[in-house]
Amino acid sequence: FIAAANCITPEIVNFMAMHGRGLICVPILEARCQELNLEMMVINNTSSHETPFTVSVDLLGHGCTTGISVSDRAKTIKALVDPDTKPEELGRPGHIFPLMARDGGVLRRTGHTEAAIDLAKLAGFEPAGVLVEIMNEDGTMARLPDLRKIAEKFELKIISIEDLVEYRMRNERLIERVSDTNINTEFGTFRLIGYRQTTTNQEHFALVMGSWTEKEPVLVRVHSSNLLDDIIGVKHAEDQVMLRSALERISLEGNGVMVYINRNLRGEPLFADKSAKNGTATGSTHNPDFDNRDYGIGAQILRDLKVGQMKLITNHPTKRAGLDGYHLEVSEVIAVDSVKVPKL
Structure with missing residues (x-):
């Protein structure tokens, strides 16, 4: 009630x-x-x-x-x-x-x-x-x-x-597209599309390769960022593997989307849970996927990119309440083998 x-x-x-x-x-x-x-x-x-x-x-x-x-x-x-x-x-x-x-x-x-x-x-x-x-x-x-x-x-x-x-x-949107350019990466050429979150002025982006219709399944990775993890790999090797594996899979298939949500720009402490020992950091509950049920921004970005059917790259599959409201459907879940995670 x-x-x-x-x-x-x-x-x-x-x-x-x-x-x-x-x-x-x-x-x-x-x-x-x-x-x-x-x-x-x-x-x-x-x-x-x-x-x-x-x-x-x-x-x-x-x-x-x-x-x-x-x-x-x-x-x-x-x-x-x-x-x-x-x-x-x-x-x-x-x-x-x-x-x-x-x-x-x-x-x-x-x-x-x-x-x-x-x-x-x-x-x-x-x-x-x-x-x-x-x-x-x-x-x-x-x-x-x-x-x-x-x-x-x-x-x-x-x-x-x-x-x-x-x-x-x-009736309303939380994001607006602010930039669109091509960039060359080791995985090929992607469109780098920038978005501004209207409620907070946070900026997020998507790396896009290829084209599709709304009825075609598209490789999708929605990544919850952490500045230290993604740039210098200080905390979780799995984050690096997920990020690179997603881009590699998208490159091999020739189309797909990697949505990058700036978690640190939400005001979360940059140096939280970074108590390192022998080159590794503590904490086993980290999930490099976008925060649990906090994916509305990512969903709006995907809809702006005309994604309807998703082949979702994740090691943490879960039923998403409200996903149908965005007209998004997970047609397949693609896991990244944790055995391949390198030791830092």
Whole structure:
């Protein structure tokens, strides 16, 4: 269930608790989290979906007692969107779980967090939502057939993230093409096409070889960059192999796309997790693919290049929620043999 935070009432909280049965969360924008001094729940998010939990909160005073009653939780939710709320008015930890949404909504990250923000904005409310995952009475997760019955029972609308992505894709864009030139590489001549991200002014690019129609499968690699990794190979040899293997495969086939997303320009620390020992660095959770479910920019670049069917080069295949909304389909997954990763 999703509701606009501006419209929350104790009755809606009670409905979510009784019929949703999951954890009640409040997606808000990063700027609002900063205003309220809401830090991330953990520094290193290793959850499967990288759900962006901040520290949990309760409203202090204002008639609140334990924080768990539906009345207290409704007041806490209202306080999160009230511009007059001060950081010191929120007790931590608490019974309401804010989620820090990515700027750009579902076009940036196809998660329920961003979907709640987008729906609230489209309805004319503040960019803040309330959501709860739905479980069946036996405690199992409700799937689409169950959700359809629940929607019919309570006369509620049902919408998919794909629907929301498709709607926003028809009405707005997060990238614009700013340059197009040819470059010679050891793998052949590529078109170097530059893009500017309109929400942040970050610049990304694509290396393109050959041509295709939207119905033709195209080799695609979406690479999440790291300046030190890609230039001097200080951290992960796998990154270098993935990058070079993608360009080599594209060159051999004669057409394909390598999309390069500048991760460091998102403000991530350049020297994070670089504690080297004997020439290697620590950390085993690195994934050189574009961040989990944070691929909307890459998807818009691919659509600008008229890619429809993808032969995706990755060692980390995963089902991409919302991909259909971009009219992109993975027809094949091509893995790079990790045995070939050289030792640095």
